[in-house]
Amino acid sequence: MAILEIENASVSFGPPSNRTDVLTDLNLKVKENEFVAVIGFSGAGKSTLMNLLSGLQKPTTGDVCFKGESVKEPGPDLGLMFQNYSLLPWLSVVENVELAIKAVEPKIAKKDLRERAQHYVKMVKLDHAFDKKPHELSGGMRQRASLARTLSLDPEVLLLDEPLSALDALTRSELQDQILNIWEKDRRTVVMITNDVDEAVLMADRIVPLTMGPGATLSDEFTVNMARPRDRHTLNDHPEFMRLKSEITSFMMGLNKESKKLGGEIIPMPKVVPKSFAPPVLAPTFKQNPVSSNKSA
Numbered sequence: 001m002a003i004l005e006i007e008n009a010s011v012s013f014g015p016p017s018n019r020t021d022v023l024t025d026l027n028l029k030v031k032e033n034e035f036v037a038v039i040g041f042s043g044a045g046k047s048t049l050m051n052l053l054s055g056l057q058k059p060t061t062g063d064v065c066f067k068g069e070s071v072k073e074p075g076p077d078l079g080l081m082f083q084n085y086s087l088l089p090w091l092s093v094v095e096n097v098e099l100a101i102k103a104v105e106p107k108i109a110k111k112d113l114r115e116r117a118q119h120y121v122k123m124v125k126l127d128h129a130f131d132k133k134p135h136e137l138s139g140g141m142r143q144r145a146s147l148a149r150t151l152s153l154d155p156e157v158l159l160l161d162e163p164l165s166a167l168d169a170l171t172r173s174e175l176q177d178q179i180l181n182i183w184e185k186d187r188r189t190v191v192m193i194t195n196d197v198d199e200a201v202l203m204a205d206r207i208v209p210l211t212m213g214p215g216a217t218l219s220d221e222f223t224v225n226m227a228r229p230r231d232r233h234t235l236n237d238h239p240e241f242m243r244l245k246s247e248i249t250s251f252m253m254g255l256n257k258e259s260k261k262l263g264g265e266i267i268p269m270p271k272v273v274p275k276s277f278a279p280p281v282l283a284p285t286f287k288q289n290p291v292s293s294n295k296s297a
């Protein structure tokens with residue numbers, strides 16, 4: 001049975017007279033302990049999809065179910081890590097995590113609260129930055145703090161919205177490994193949004209492409225039949241990795257071409273002719289150069 005399921009869902013914004021259909025006919029079944037990557041272009045509706053899964057966004061039609069029950073609102077079982085960290089700037093790393101824990105366990109004792117928060121901060125290897133405020137952290141450290149905060153809710157499903165998008169290649173690899181370690185050790189279920197094909201093949205069991213918007217939908221998935229742990233250093237010699245990478249990349253490029261063909265309506269611009277481009281004539285403000293005036297004399 002699926003732990004998380006989207007059934008024929010769509011999401012539209014705006015009044016009927018000016019409606020934007022962002023997602024249409026979505027169907028997805030995520031099994032317990034699975035790692036599913038959703039891959040899509042910028043603006044396709046990836047964050048809207050994550051909001052839908054987490055209960056932050058209600059479907060316009062259809063349903064989203066967690067363990068067979070309709071998801072009505074966000075809750076600790078579905079832990080969403082946002083793309084833009086969203087840490088509170090006046091709180092330290094450990095206090096940001098404490099705030100999340102207190103939201104689900106308001107009566108937790110102060111000592112337990114600190115211990116629990118520290119446990120998650122250590123898990124993402126930020127021990128050296130317990131008391132630092134977000135502005136004192138690098139982008140990668142903020143991503144880690146944000147991940148620690150999501151993990152501290154102890155969610156059954158981790159919903160990661162492009163968690164590594166703002167990172168340089170080295171930090172990105174390091175955090176990919178940390179997410180995989182946490183997933184493997186705690187056997188959680190993960191749905192991760194990414195726009196990086198290599199990352200999706202390295203990390204996921206299944207990769208589901210999101211087509212281009214408006215009215216984006218999930219297309220047929222790619223199954224990653226590669227044993228774990230996957231060694232990033234030898235991936236480029238792995239025939240299955242190369243095959244999948246090439247197939248997914250061609251598929252995504254095909255989507256891009258298709259959407260350019262469809263979205264080609266050209267709106268004619270009104271013919272506006274400026275009166276004049278000539279600069280205004282200004283009165284001379286400089287004195288005549290005495291040397292040149294001597295020469296001409």
Ligand SMILES: Nc1ncnc2c1ncn2[C@@H]1O[C@H](COP(=O)(O)OP(=O)(O)OP(=O)(O)O)[C@@H](O)[C@H]1O
Binds near residue numbers: 020
């Ligand atoms: N609350 C809203 N009201 C109206 N339109 C919205 C709303 N939220 C999202 N949209 C529109 O839905 C579309 C998809 O947005 P979304 O943020 O889900 O895309 P995305 O794939 O996550 O983009 P990116 O990769 O750039 O973050 C965009 O055209 C956006 O303008």
